[in-house]
Amino acid sequence: MGEQTGLRERKKQRTRWAISSAAVRLFQESGFDRVSVADVAAAAEVSKPTLFAYFPTKEDLVLHRFADHETEAARVVRERADGEAPLAALRRHFLDGLDRHDPITGLNDTRDVLDFQHLLYSTPALLARMPAYILRGEEALADALAETDGTDPFAARLAAGHIIATQRVLSTRNVEEMRAGRAATDVYPEAVARAHAAFDLVANGLGADFGGSSRTGR
Template sequence: MSEIGLRERKRQRMYQAVSDIAVRLFLEKGFDAVSVAEVAAAAEISKPTLFRYFPAKEDLVLHRIADHEDEAARVVTGAGEGVSPLGALRRNFLDGLDRRDPVTGLNDHPEVLAYHRLLYGTPSLATRMYAHQERSEAALAEALGGDLAARLAAAQIVVVQRVLALENWRRIADGERLEDVRQDAVAAAERAFGLLEKGLPWLAEESGLGEDERI
């Protein structure tokens, strides 16, 4: 492996290790009760070094979902021949439910539930999540063509996936059994994507239409 590859792997390990330490401290004491300096000390790095990796305190938590930021865009651009954008996104979300992917909200592991309580229960983290969603939306819009119709469609798709995930997490966090939620989660996802296909027919077809025909 090249020196650049080794350096990148080391950097990614550092990101993960520092984020894991920070999340553990935040879960133990509360996000606002833990300082960046305390996280740096626990990770045995300097505060300036920590800020080189994580420009904001909230980024220490959001690192866990950073790789999902352009997921929808990657799904669309990687869709196979004959697969529509919405068809690919539908399958990806349903596959995530099958895998109990935490990003779908359908996961009852105590650490995942605690992480989501931290994420959605801390105002500054919830606010930072909007920036994450905006970047996800922008990446998806670009993958869909980058015009006004694409931006409008991306906004709807990202919101639908967020609402589905929040509903799954909320029900499990309220004490419902995962298997009871799973069946409803699949049905809700099928219905939601069905509605998207009705409202965005040009994304349900293999070949898209021109902008004038879409809006």
């Protein structure tokens, strides 16, 4: 039974990715507003009801790649090592992402990622939906922070807002550098320095409860 469930889930993931990839390709070729959901379904060789079962809206065909990261910050906090402060864990995770050139950090200059960024930032309908994804990630992080012993729920929500905004600003700056034609390897040292400065600023503003000002969090 477990093996069958695993196979079904992998098939669903493949179908989901195939639909999204077809959509992004069509949107990049013809423009988001000129491509219909029916066009996407035909290109992915699925029915419209099947498409909507995976992606409730046209915008979700693109933005699900961000939605997949909605609870990432919350997961990092919950899975941090014993004795590691939440902010230290989040700093470490972001720096690891920069080192791997994870697209979610903005520091990635591969053609596919640059094309995706151009689609996103040049399409008002997609940009208009971004705040909802950011807010859900902030709420998830606030819940995780509130689980820390002695943490006031309001303080947790306030901290989550600061942290998610910091990550967003850092990622956006990296995207701007990539779209300006700079190489990710050249920007990397600057991106690391900006990340340290930004997390230090958050730590010093929030106080010791969420990690202090140490870069290592130790």
